[in-house]
Amino acid sequence: MQEIWDVGHSTLTADSFWQLLKKNKIDCLVDIRRFPTSKKSPHFCQDQLKMTAISQGIEYVWLGSSLGGFRKEGYEAWMKTPEFSQGLRELESLAQQRRVALMCAEKYFGRCHRRFVLKFLSARGWTVHHILPERGKPC
Numbered sequence: 001m002q003e004i005w006d007v008g009h010s011t012l013t014a015d016s017f018w019q020l021l022k023k024n025k026i027d028c029l030v031d032i033r034r035f036p037t038s039k040k041s042p043h044f045c046q047d048q049l050k051m052t053a054i055s056q057g058i059e060y061v062w063l064g065s066s067l068g069g070f071r072k073e074g075y076e077a078w079m080k081t082p083e084f085s086q087g088l089r090e091l092e093s094l095a096q097q098r099r100v101a102l103m104c105a106e107k108y109f110g111r112c113h114r115r116f117v118l119k120f121l122s123a124r125g126w127t128v129h130h131i132l133p134e135r136g137k138p139c
Helices: 014-023 046-055 082-097 114-123
Strands: 003-008 028-031 059-062 100-104 127-131
Touching (some): 003 082, 003 114, 028 082, 046 059, 100 114
Parallel strands (some): 003 100
16 A cells, blocks of 8 residues: 655644654655745754754655745646656655655645645555644644
């Protein structure tokens, strides 16, 4: 069975974020933020995220250039480009070998461009699991 997870870092603390990934046995974090930075949460800036991932035993991969949002022509139009197709192939290749979590900033996938990527993967037979913090737990 082909499975993939998704997570939005939102305002999670670094500890809470890494605990969620560990709890779900994620060993590869695929960042699909087009601009992998965060003024509010510097621990989610690309360099810091990558260093912490390594220390947690999790591979960090950035696919924001091909799968990231904020496209002038709209994301659904972007999904028809060769760049998107290449990014999707890379993502599927990683997810066939590893336990991958697709990450962006938005907590809820339905409010994020992740929904388009996940819908596409689901149509191709992938089972999608959404990682959310437990209710009542601090973000």
